[in-house]
């Protein structure tokens with residue numbers, strides 16, 4: 001299983017006729033499996049050309065489901081491509097939203113602490 005799959009290859013195999021899925025940094029050819037998937041074909045097709053790891057783990061797939069994976073593995077995902085995928089995911093609106101949340105959580109601590117400090121300063125001097 002030494003073959004390295006590029007992002008271009010992953011993206012090119014995005015239909016029911018030929019479908020690759022990226023899970024945990026490995027690429028799986030699920031073309032034959034998709035009709036047998038108990039969760040239906042649409043959920044897997046929706047992850048075509050993307051990192052499906054999160055969707056796969058969110059479902060909480062059983063050990064039996066995981067045992068099917070090695071048989072469909074066709075290689076490792078190109079490391080640089082992973083970065084590219086991650087960058088497009090964190091870029092754009094998603095990135096600014098999480099930045100805003102991060103800044104918000106800093107304020108969440110800063111504002112009450114400042115008010116508390118002001119209150120005790122007032123009690124002390126009053």
Ligand code: HEM
Pocket residue numbers: 021028030037038039040043044047052055056059060061062063064065066068069
């Ligand atoms: C390509 C690798 C995958 C394999 C081998 C696989 C296999 C399975 C198996 C065997 C089940 C039956 C329940 C279980 O044993 O856990 C299942 C259920 C399910 N799978 Fe997958 N799956 C794959 C990918 C995905 C992906 C990418 C999604 C995307 C969201 C997905 C969504 C679901 C859902 C929603 C169910 C639940 C169906 C139900 O309980 O009605 N699966 N899968």
